[in-house]
Amino acid sequence: MEMKKRISLELRNRSPAEVVELVVDNCQSSDGEVEGLTEEYTALQVLSMVNVGISSLAKLPPLPPPLEVSDNTISGGLDSLAVKCPNLSYLNLSGNKIKELSSIETLQSLKALRSLDLYSCELSTLEDYRENVFQLLPQVVYLDGYDQEDNEVPDSEADNDEDEAGPPGDDDDDEDEDDEDAESSEGDEDEVGLSYLMKDGLQDEEDDGDYVEEDEEDEDEEEDGDVDGAQGEKRKREPDDEGDDDDDE
Template sequence: LEMQSLSHVEIVQELVLDNCRSSEGKIEGITEEFSNLELLSLINVGVTSVADIPKLDKLKKLELSDNRISGGLEVLAERLVNLTHLNLSGNKFKDISTLEPLKKLPQLKSLDLFNCEVTNLADYRESIFKLLPQLTYLDGYDIDDCEASDSDGEGDGVEDEEDEGDGDDEVCVGPFSLNFR
């Protein structure tokens, strides 16, 4: 992930480094010079720690799925103050307490923990929504199990067609559910 040689990095808004290999499990080469970065994707790069992530005030979406991160999320709350979407799926989170630093991200609306051990805990969804009341979506679904729409940047926007013909249809619109009888 050696990015030091790039010039004009301040104009970059989206940086996708998926499947690049990180040396020593660290985030390297991404500096505060990436001041306009809004999306950073580091999927399957071998990251074990986010300690070296720089302060990026405009970053809204951080993709860290399929790495080996198990904690140390305090730095995200300190350096990524406007983060709205965080994908940590496929990492090594085992306990709800390791996610507690995310309480300090007031703009966080979507969190993905799919394929993390923490999802196997009893009352996982309820516990996360209680811990992080600012969340709208957890693993692509809201608190009422409505899937996120494409406009929310999550899910496929297609509603399930279960119980056809029972005269009781539910439509999810953003954070709201409407029931039609």
């Protein structure tokens, strides 16, 4: 796909001023120049043109973001960057056709340039390559991902992710606590269920006992009633008996 058409598709019904990230890797420039990119892309924070067949940055419009143009055929002509991207902090030229230190000497004017990648360029195979580049461009802190002490460039995005996630081990602790809470909750449920069953069993026994006692009480009351009834009848009959005796006399 042609570079100009690819950039047009990447708009996705947005205006150029609304585009924050523009990645057009692996499309092809028709004439080796930057195509379809204008000064209207004022909000860009990411611009990647990897392997698009450009050999020159002369037509690159003034843009603020870090510039990723690796795996192209750029051999020089970096003068335009000083005018169009004076605040450029990151430049990836790895895999291009840069052969000599003189080709990057113009980058001295980029005072904000902090990180430069020239990996896989012919220049990187020269003797004392790193020492010479750091000497030529003293503002550069990281060359091909490492500083002069061979310390790797910090991954700010990874650091931010770690900060948001919390100190190492927090997630494990949280999972352990969740597991413990779950086990504790299950244990509590078992205890509650057992207690409930035991309580039901005891209640049933008590209820059965109550029924037995009530039955016994009912039987006792019936027996007492029979005795009382018998005694009452006897008491009623005694006066009559006595009256009959008196009549006989």
